Amino acid sequence: MRYTHRARGRTYAFSSLVEVLGRASPLRSGDVLAGSAAESGAERAAAQWVLADVPLTTFLEEPVVPYEDDEVTRLILDGHDALAFAPLRHLTVGGLREWLLATAAGPGAAAALAAAAPGLTPEMGAAVSKLMRNQELIAVGAATEVVTGFRSTIGLAGRLATRLQPNHPTDDPAGVAAAVLDGLLLGCGDAVIGINPASDNPETVARLLRLLDEVRRRYEIPTQSCVLTHVTTTIDLIAAGEPVDLVFQSIAGTQAANAGFGVDLAVLAEGRDAALSLGRGEVGEQVMYFETGQGSALSAGAHHGTGGLPVDQQTLExxxxxxxxxxxxxxxxxxxGFIGPEYLYDGKQIIRAGLEDHFCGKLLGVPMGVDVCYTNHAEADSDDTDTLLTLLTAAGCSFIIAVPGSDDVMLGYQSTSFHDALYARRISGKRPAPEFEAWLDRVGLLADDGGIRPVDPALSVLRELV
Amino acid sequence: MSDFWAALRAHTPARIGQQRFGEAPGTRERLEFVTAHAAARDAVHEPLDVSALVADLASIPGLAAPVVVASAAPDRATYLTRPDLGRRLRDPLPSAEPGADLVVVLADGLSATAVQRHAHGVLRALRPLLPGTRWAPPVIATQARVALGDHVAAAWRARMALVLVGERPGLTTADSLGAYLTWAPHPGTPDSARNCVSNIHPPHGLDHETAARTIASLVHGARQLRATGIALKEGRLELG
Structure with a gap:
């Protein structure tokens, strides 16, 4: 065995890097289901000792999913920036942890972390996260800065944006508009106004796109809209002249899992090109919106890596x-927390995963937000989402989801609410995206203290939205 | 202010227009949420009343007597943590005449209540919309996930599977039914090869007749295309 650790008179042996990563992962139900998890806390600790000594260069030499089988692996390795990696090249995973924490606490942290991002592979990020406490994931996450723009600017220091999610069980335009109004009056929607349609019918999607676009133009709201349907539907709608701002797609960490979503890298590139051709961005030209979640590869039976071993869900994420x-x-x-208890069992596992995902995304230079959520078959409740929301606010999360009263009446799960977003901004002193904040001021919603003024909707200029 | 939102609530079951005390909703809204969460958690564990469902299906003209099966998940607790077991049959299926056009599987999923309330209504509305379709006997499956339909269809060599499954209970709706249509189903079929009609739960969600029309149009489309999934988009085929 190449990877062994001896502790308290017992030797722990691991057959491969994939196995070390899996055994070193903090406990979660999906890894138990997949068979990648440690069998005991002692085995997990031993795997973490082993992982700490793995040189970062090993991740470039030993892909967790075979290069020849998987276009995601090829993307990662072919796109790796050796120059950005050079200053970190000598480090082990344990050394990277210390470098990240020291860098995050030092001067010029955001620039230093951004410079390192192209040199880091996702497997390196996942590996180091397994050696880090929640506090450390927060500390490094908070030191990163990933700024993107379309009509508003997302990810600036001191800002917390929201996706206003006005879903409706039958995509009823009047019902959607009512939820949009509620959200705007509570200062939400600066990241995107994004609907999950109940139907994939292209005509329904087009109708929702037109509704959101009309609201945005009528009130000159510096935000962007999105109807979260399959990328191929969006490509067709762009060709048909529908008002598409952002192209959405769910994605995962293996080629096979992406195939389960009906996508590959080529179709994502096609979607991006189509949206860019419209030139609808004003402060930036970033046009893609992706959602992810731990467990999606396992759910599709597409989680196997090198040697046929199951890869842990956090590395794949x-x-x-x-x-x-x-x-x-x-x-x-x-x-x-959306995917369910078979992948993240309870509030503790959801909280940990949320912090890992935010950290890994930001470390790689991705404009990371989190849908802080749970389903009714998981062992979690609103206390857990409050905890995760508060931690992510401290961690500098770029945006969160906001639905009326935390209750998504179409998808049947609980996310954060408009009120929750105001809470998170108030306790942290964070503000909405700057362009959106100026708009809130123009329509009389911005209070002197930076919060959102309670207004009588019947007297608001926005009331004719419904 | 309350009148303003009351009028809008006619259009959506969403919790719009909640009060604000500081940044928090009112006490009544807080406790309504707690109550709804408790009810939704209970709904996950509500068992399917199989004999009542069998009786409901018996009143649909022309439908064969259902075959009742169980997944390999022995109980709800196992079902929740072992999706692999919920996708497989516990025992081999009894034999049926092979080669039907469509097999319908009624799966409890995460809401037995949804199947109990809406599955027979959807099937009653669907049957007359699919003339000339050879139906296999319907299958009632407990502790079952969508992919269990792949095993049923493969065993009976049916060309299409329609799985009517209870969706995860939400705070506002605990009886939402989903319908998944799969062409040439086989174990291991990816989800991108299915089409879904979700949120069937009148009065707030889709009504049975509308859901049945949508399903029927997907069935027609699947026959033309000889495929389901992302290649098949409802509404597109009728235009051509």
Whole structure:
């Protein structure tokens, strides 16, 4: 065995890098299901000792998913920036942890971390996260800065943006508009106004796109809209002349899992080109919006790596961010508690995963937001989402999801609410995206203290939106 | 202010227009949320009343008597943490005449209530919309996930599987039914090869007749295309 560790009279042996990564992962149900998890806390600790000594260069030599089988691996290795990696090349995973924490606490942290990002592979990011406490994931996450733009600017220091998510069980325009109004009156929607349609019918999607575009233009709101349908549908709608701002797609960290979503790298590039051809951005030209989530590869049976071994779900999730960054995205978010208890069992596992995902995304230079959420078959409740929301606010999360009263009446899960966004901004002193904040001021919603003024909707200029 | 939002609530079951005390909703809204969460968690564990469902299906003209099966997940707790077991049959299927056009699987999924309330209504509306279709006997499956339909269809060599499954209970809706259509189903079929009609739960969600029309149009489209999934987009084929 190449990887062994001896502790308290017992030798722990691991057959490969894939196995070390899996055994070193903090406990979660999806890894138990996949068979990648450690069998005991002692084995997990031993694997972490082993992982700490793995040189970073090993990740360039030993792909966790074979190069010849998987276009995501090829993307990662062919696109690796050796120059950016050079200052880190001598480090082990344990050394990277110390470098990150020291760098994050030092002067010029954001620039130093941004310079390192192209030299880091997702597997390196995932590996180092496994050696880090929640506090450390927050500290390094908070030191990163990933700024993107379309009509608003996302990711600036001191800002926390929101996706206003006005979903409706039958895509009813009046119902969607009512939720949009509620969200705007509560200062939400600066990252995107984004609808998950209940139907994939292209005509329904087009109708929702037109509705959001009309609201945005009528009130001159510096934000962008998105109807989260399959990339191929969006490409067709762009060709048909529909008002598409952002191209959405769910993505994952293996070629096979992406095939399960019905996409590959080529179709993502096609979607990006189509949106760029419209030239609708005003402060930036980033046009892609991706969602991810730990467990998606396992859910599709597409989680096997080198040697046929199951790869842990957090490493595969980090690989999804490598897919995202190849398309210069405007927004990326993990939907961390959505997938269910078979992948993240309870509040503790969801909280940990949310912090890992945010850290790994930002480390790789991805504009990371988080859908802080849970389903009703998981062992979690609103106390857990409050905790994760508060931690992510401290960690500098770029944006969160906001739905009326935390209740997504179409998808049947609980995310953060408009009120939650105001709470997170108030306790942290963070503000909306600058362009959106100026708009809130113009329409009389911005209070002197930077918060959102309570207004009578019947008297607001926005009331005719419904 | 309350009148303003009350009028809008006619258009959406969403929790719009909540009060603000500081940045938090009111006490009543807080406790309504807690109550709804408790009810949704209970709904996950509600068992399917199989004999009542069998009786409901018996009243649909022309539908064969259902075959009742169980997944390999022995109980709800296992079902929740072992998706692999919920996708497989516990026992081999009884034999049926092979080569039907369509097999319908009624799977409890995460909401038995949804299947109990809406599955027979959808099927009753769907049957007359698919003349000339050879239906296999419907299958009622407990502790079952969508992919269990692949095993059923493969065993009976059916060309298409329609799985009517209880979707995860939300705070506002605990009886939402999803319908998944798969062409040439086989174990290991990826989700991108299915089409889904979700949120079937009148009065707030899709009604049974609308859902049935959408499903029927997908079935027609699947026959033309000899495929389901992202290549098949509802509405597109009728235009051509």
């Amino acid at each position: 980090a690989r999804a961010y490598a897919v995202a960054r190849a398309f210069d995205p405007f927004l990326v978010n993990t939907v961390v």
